[in-house]
Amino acid sequence: MDALPLSAAIAVLQQHKDQQRWSLRDLFASNSDRAQSFSAEAAGLYLDYSKNLLNADTLQNLLDYTDTANLKSSIEALFAGANINNTEHRPALHTALRFQGEPKTEHEQAVADCRVQMSQFVEQVHSGAWTGFSGKRIRHVVNIGIGGSDLGPRMVWEALRPWHKQDLTTHFVANIDGADLSDTLASLPADETLFIVASKSFSTLETRQNALSARQWVLDAGCSESDLEKHFVAVSSNIVAAQDFGIAAQNIFPMWDWVGGRYSLWSAIGLPIALACGFDAYSDLLKGANAMDTHFAEAEFSQNLPVLMALIHFWYRQCWGAGSLAVLPYAQRLAKFPAWLQQLDMESLGKSVTRDGQPLPYPSGAVIWGAEGSNGQHSFHQLLHQGTDMIPADFVAIKEPTSELKEQHQWLLSCCLSQSQALLRGKSLAEARRELEASGHTHKEVHQLAPHKVVPGNRPSNTLIVEKLDPFHLGSLLALYEHKVFTFGCLLDINPFDQWGVELGKVLGNGVHAAIDGEVPEDWDGSTALLLKKLLK
Ligand code: F6P
DSSP states (O other), X not given: OOHHHHHHHHHHHHHHHHTSOOOHHHHHHTOTTHHHHTEEEETTEEEEOTTSSOOXXXXXXXXXXXXXXXXXXHHHHHHHTXXXXXXXXXXXXXXXXXXXXXXXXXXXXXXXXXXXHHHHHHHHHHHTOSBOTTSOBOOEEEEEOOGGGTHHHHHHHHHTGGGOOTTOXXXXXXXXXXXXXXXXXXXXXXXXXXXXXEOSSSOOHHHHHHHHHHHHHHHHTTOOGGGGGGTEEEEESOHHHHHHHTOOGGGEEEOXXXXXXXXXXXXXXXXXXXXXXXXXXXHHHHHHHHHHHHHHHHSOGXXXXXXXXXXXXXXXXXXXXXXXXXXXXXXXXXXXXXXXXXXXXXXXXXXXXXTTSOBOSSOOOOEEEOOOTTGGGGTTHHHHHHSSSOOOEEEEEESSOSSSOHHHHHHHHHHHHXXXXXXXXXXXXXXXXXXXXXXXXXXXXXXXXXXXXXXXXXXXXXXXEESOSSHHHHHHHHHHHHHHHHHHHHHHTXXXXXXXXXXXXXXXXXXXXXXXXXXXXXXXXXXXXHHHHHHXX
């Protein structure tokens, strides 16, 4: 795809935006069916996108844009396993990780074999057949990984708390800051602890250092070198490096170069999920994601949840100058969802060139941020309501209560709905004045206070209703966002599957570390050299 036709098509969208006055209040007032018309449903998820600054023509223009961007053929290429990661010459086949039925391709066969290996391992740990160096069964699992080898399983593990096995605790260590590992290990008995070293490359600094320290911790607790294999398994595509580290060949679960790190929770990177929640729950997670895959591949774009969400976000990013998107899951157990989504979205869409390497003539992906509701209401929502920037928001609401405290669930959902309502409605100056007058303020006070009470409103949001926070629906929700991000990448004509920018930091990190005991290279900037001296020399 040449970026020029895309730029021209974006200019058409911009013109459409500039030609009218957009008022959410008016859009609703003029169409009593708006909420019905601007909604779609699939795989246990309901999307209400009626609280967006768009009309039927906008939607049509955006759908036309998908033709210009060749979205349909890109989706086909994704599922067919074409080398759509064009800078690394690989397919991106995370959809194969959640295939259902009989394996039909080489990739699916590899996944099926891996699932057998995983379920047998889970059974061994759960039954107590897998023991540590003292002969006691494993009661604690520590996943050592970072980025995609951490965020996905950690988030799912927290979301599926009611599925947790009672006699097994699970922990996640990611940070190179030793406090992460040492705080985690402080209360764990080494002879009952199993480490999963999760690293696609098996070369990531944080994971290697944490794994080395963990290894030493087990040895210090009295484990012999030969018994280490009872305490360490790995998930990696770099079998040689994992073996060099000392992990027994039969304890290595495969990863493949056709799975991107941020799309890997469906692979054996999901092992902590299967251990904590059981293999059935892990399988249901895959089923939910697969249901969303089928929807994404087959549904008309006008009814296609990931496509609609990508188009709406694209509209704000390109035509409204929206630099960020707030993601607000109204569920305590989805507290890690924004962090997971940050990697997925920002590592994928943070690019400055097109697939052909031409400078991107329009904005790339946006900043993704957010936190669980209702907590966010008492911190950053003020900026959403009265700040000068328009920040679109995705609200995620869970229909079925997530605890026994049903009344609190009703309050939780009321909070969620009232926030998007407030963003839509706002409060005009006239309304603010009337309110102040009614509460007995003097004319002078009304004049002084009213501007502070004005809430601009007209601020857009999506609301996603998830039937239940169970493995199936969670799988569907996560796959929805994966496909939304992929679609956004296609609309931008970028490669959403590489992350070369991250590599630069890794290389320079090694240089800084080498300079602690060595010479500071002459071409360093003065700031870094001085800071190194103050901190580490
Ligand atoms: O931060 C870059 C990155 O490559 C991510 O894409 C990846 O999820 C993470 O590092 C961890 O990589 P690995 O699984 O190879 O340790």
